[in-house]
Every structure is written in C-alpha cells, then in structure tokens.
Amino acid sequence: MLAVLGVFVVVLVGLMVGVELAVAAFVNPILDRLPADGGLLARSDGARVLGRVMPFWYVGSMALAAVWAVAAWGHALTWAVVLAAGLLALSVVMSVTLLVPINSRVARWSAGGAPADWREQLGRWDRFHVLRVAVIVAAFVLLAVAGAG
Numbered sequence: 001m002l003a004v005l006g007v008f009v010v011v012l013v014g015l016m017v018g019v020e021l022a023v024a025a026f027v028n029p030i031l032d033r034l035p036a037d038g039g040l041l042a043r044s045d046g047a048r049v050l051g052r053v054m055p056f057w058y059v060g061s062m063a064l065a066a067v068w069a070v071a072a073w074g075h076a077l078t079w080a081v082v083l084a085a086g087l088l089a090l091s092v093v094m095s096v097t098l099l100v101p102i103n104s105r106v107a108r109w110s111a112g113g114a115p116a117d118w119r120e121q122l123g124r125w126d127r128f129h130v131l132r133v134a135v136i137v138a139a140f141v142l143l144a145v146a147g148a149g
Helices: 002-032 038-071 078-108 118-148
Strands: none
Touching: 002 038, 002 118, 038 078, 038 118, 078 118
C-alpha cells in the first residue's frame, strides 16, 4: 500500500510540476508576445481558470506527501519525503503570500480595465512563479528518489 501511495503522490506532483513549468516556460512567454493587450486578456482568463484549480492541487499534493511521510516513517528514504513535503508547504506559503494577491488582481482585469502598470505586475508574478516552480521541481525530484528507493 505504501508503494501505491508513493506512486500516486509522485504522479500527482509530477503533473503539477508539468503544468506549472509549461506556464512559466511556454504559455506566459507566448501570451506576452501577442499584439496589443491580447496577452493581458488571455492571462486574465488563465488566472481565473487556474486560480480555481491550483489551490486544491497544491494543498492536496502537500497533504498527500505528508501522509506518505508519516506512513513511511522509519524507512531509509523517509527524509526525502519529509523534505519534499516541507518544500510543498513552502510552495503553498509562497503562493498565498506572493502569487495569489497578484493573481487575484489579474483575474479581474479586462482590456479596458487594467492598471497602467499591468506589465510590471505580470513580470513580478512571473518572477515569483519561477521561484515557486524551482521549489516544486525540487520536491518532485525528492519524491521520485524516495519512490525509486
């Protein structure tokens, strides 16, 4: 049963990493190259859609990693699961304190209703997001190591 839990957590976190990496490396840079404010509208819609789904994914991943850590207590690679759960907790804290406030504003923007500094705000979100992606990638690697061990 422990192995099944490990596989499930690795897949869940791996898919989350894939989505977030795609947003950081491909989707947002493509949207930022759209003419006029086309990227603004697309990013506003993305903020609304992903803003409804990702909180559950982040918190669920963190909680399941913590369950795995407790269930695996005493095994050789439990330290990796514990550290990964801690990194996932850090990603949730980063999300709530750094990214969600910006994302909430972006979700309300429209073509005519964005503030003058909307590009700077999106740039700040992108920088915080890259840091968060690095944190969840590290968590994913630790979980994969623990699952392989």
